[in-house]
Amino acid sequence: MQTVKMVISGAVNAGKTEFIKTISEIEVVSTERPATDDTRLIKKETTVAMDFGRIAIGDDLVLHLFGTPGQKRFDFMWEILSEGMLGLVILVDSTRPETFRETNRIIDFFMSYRETPYVVAANKQDRPNAWSPEELRLALRLPSHIKVLPCMATDRESVKNVLLELLDVIMQRSED
Amino acid sequence: MPLVGNIRDFGLSDFLYLVDRGYKTGCLHLSRADEMASLYFDKGKLITATRKDDNVPVTELLVRKGKLTPVQAAQATQVHQSQNGVTLSQVLLNLELIGRDELQRVLQQHIEEAVYALFSWNEGEFRFEQGQRPDPTAPIMPTPLAVEHLIMEGVRRIDEWGRIRDRIPSTDMVVKFIEQPVERTKGINLAADEWRVFARINGKDTLAEIARKTGMSEFEVCRIVYGFLTAGLVDVIRKPAPVPMLATGRPLAEAPRVKKSLVTRIINRIRGM
Ligand SMILES: Nc1nc2c(ncn2[C@@H]2O[C@H](COP(=O)(O)OP(=O)(O)OP(=O)(O)O)[C@@H](O)[C@H]2O)c(=O)[nH]1
Ligand SMILES: [Mg+2]
Numbered sequence: 001m002q003t004v005k006m007v008i009s010g011a012v013n014a015g016k017t018e019f020i021k022t023i024s025e026i027e028v029v030s031t032e033r034p035a036t037d038d039t040r041l042i043k044k045e046t047t048v049a050m051d052f053g054r055i056a057i058g059d060d061l062v063l064h065l066f067g068t069p070g071q072k073r074f075d076f077m078w079e080i081l082s083e084g085m086l087g088l089v090i091l092v093d094s095t096r097p098e099t100f101r102e103t104n105r106i107i108d109f110f111m112s113y114r115e116t117p118y119v120v121a122a123n124k125q126d127r128p129n130a131w132s133p134e135e136l137r138l139a140l141r142l143p144s145h146i147k148v149l150p151c152m153a154t155d156r157e158s159v160k161n162v163l164l165e166l167l168d169v170i171m172q173r174s175e176d
Numbered sequence: 177m178p179l180v181g182n183i184r185d186f187g188l189s190d191f192l193y194l195v196d197r198g199y200k201t202g203c204l205h206l207s208r209a210d211e212m213a214s215l216y217f218d219k220g221k222l223i224t225a226t227r228k229d230d231n232v233p234v235t236e237l238l239v240r241k242g243k244l245t246p247v248q249a250a251q252a253t254q255v256h257q258s259q260n261g262v263t264l265s266q267v268l269l270n271l272e273l274i275g276r277d278e279l280q281r282v283l284q285q286h287i288e289e290a291v292y293a294l295f296s297w298n299e300g301e302f303r304f305e306q307g308q309r310p311d312p313t314a315p316i317m318p319t320p321l322a323v324e325h326l327i328m329e330g331v332r333r334i335d336e337w338g339r340i341r342d343r344i345p346s347t348d349m350v351v352k353f354i355e356q357p358v359e360r361t362k363g364i365n366l367a368a369d370e371w372r373v374f375a376r377i378n379g380k381d382t383l384a385e386i387a388r389k390t391g392m393s394e395f396e397v398c399r400i401v402y403g404f405l406t407a408g409l410v411d412v413i414r415k416p417a418p419v420p421m422l423a424t425g426r427p428l429a430e431a432p433r434v435k436k437s438l439v440t441r442i443i444n445r446i447r448g449m
Contacts, residue, residue: 004434004442023449057445061438086434097181101342112414128177135179138194139186141408160446167443174436 002061006166007081008051009068009106010091011099015123015153016067017051019091022159024053024065050077082110087166088118091153092140094130100139107140117169121151121162178306184299187339189330189406191302192323196220197408203308208300213290216310221320224283224310225290233313234264234283238274243282248273256313264313276318283317288326295330324364324407331403332367337395340402344383347394349412351386351401352379364407373400377410 008016021028029052051067066081082088088110092103110116120142122133131139133148142148147165152158183191183206191204199220206213212228232240235249244252256267265283268274310316334340366374369392376386387397404410 002438004438023446055445055449057441061441063442063445097179098185100186108414129180130177131179135194135198138197139190141193156449160449163446164443167439167446170434171436171439171443174434174439176436 003064004061005064005066005085006087006089006163007066007068007085007110008089008091009078009110010089010123011093011102011106013096014091014093014099014103015151016091019089019121019123019151019153019159019162020051020053020065020067022153022156023055023163025056026054028053050081078109079113082113082116085116087170088116089162089166090118090120091123091151092120092136094122094124094132094136095127097131097139100136104140117166117173119147119149119162119166119169121149121153123151123153125150125158126152126154179302179304181302182299183297183302186302188294188297188302189327191304192327192330193406193408195304196323200304200306202304202306203310205303205305206294206297206300208297211300213294214310215291215294216308216314216316217323218320221322222287222291222317222326223320224314224316225287226310226314227290230290232315234268234315235313237286237315238268238279238282241282241286243274243278244268253313262312263316265316265318269318280318283315284321286315287317287321288329291326292329292333295333322364324409327407328364328366328370328403331399331406334399334402337398340395340398343402343405344398344412347384347387347398348382348415350380350382350415351377351404351410351412353377354409354411364409369396370400370403373397374404377404382415383412 008019010016017028050069051065053065053067055063055065057063066085068078068081090103090107093099107118107120110118120136120140122131122136124130133150136142137146137148140148147169149162149165150158151162188206194200195204195217197220201218202216204215204217206215213225214227215225216223233253235244235252238244239246239249252264252267252271252273255271256262256264259267262270265279268279269276372390372392373386376389381389383397383401384394386401387394390397401410401412405412
């Protein structure tokens, strides 16, 4: 049995747990705890450690989805999670510009190890005050070759689309 | 829908960059305590700026600065009221009550001062209303201002590390030009020290090395590079690490080179979900 891994990252409250829940075939293994730090000002429950979801591709192949914990003091988990990953989804809460700098730090963190295929998902596009993907690209100063996709982590088709766009980037780097 | 936030988290210069590159038309409203300012943009360029406590027609501003007599101001206002779809600034030019260069100079100075004062705000709510236009009597400049120019000047006023560190976390980072910096520099006037740094950017030297070579302080170099960065002229990148290591001391495995057939299988599976 071969397993491949994708990582879903982003600032606290970006929608990582929601994203994985929407697409995973198994009940998401999540470690939600009452939030501490500044996080509790935004939400009651936050992911500590990680989220884990799974999609069986066939009898011999399975895709694992890992969500990174949002709170800063769990940063050490990230590099463990990022080992050997196929690709990365960076989720952004498009309604909260106060998280954009943190998002850049997260991207920098992953890219400082190596060039991992990634896409940015402009999440919560259903919310009225969401910044559009193009506005997010400028706000985060993402180079033009990086895809910034509209996303609603609560919507299955939308999550599928983000993963398919990421797979398209991975495909371009794959070998025959 | 308006873009909203706080300039504590998303700075004024970041916003100006977004307006410029996004080619945006509309109004950026800024407020804190009892202060309020509004910057109006047309296709990414600044056309006017007003403050709540100084929101006067262009004629009154010019009378105050001794560039227009009250009689001329009244004449222009009257003509303006009988015309549709023109700005009061344009009427002044049509009536030849003031020359174009003179009007530009006076208004630009007034507007720049208003904008530069905003760079000292460490916090304040912002709201960008797309498509919103200024009142036609507002002090609208004949020639809109490129925002890179404002960004550079705004950054010259930054005197603390905090904001700079957000974008330049270490002086070990390398500075390089983005695609067409020459094109972008047109709207900008660089000061002598800025040119010294600008001329040293080669995509190889770190900020610390540039400081050493120019004999300037690291803070000074970072502040200047921060300005270039914010104006979208350069990028700062990490020096490529020789062998990536995990904090655990183990070298990180290379990104797995996957087979196309495997990726195709995953794609088909997700499509079918
Ligand atoms: N309207 C809307 N709400 C969303 C969307 N995605 C996530 N949410 C909500 O946003 C909140 C945060 O989502 P989570 O999935 O817990 O975010 P997270 O990134 O896992 O957060 P941490 O684990 O604390 O870092 C929840 O209330 C979600 O229901 C979306 O697309 N639209
Ligand atoms: Mg979570």
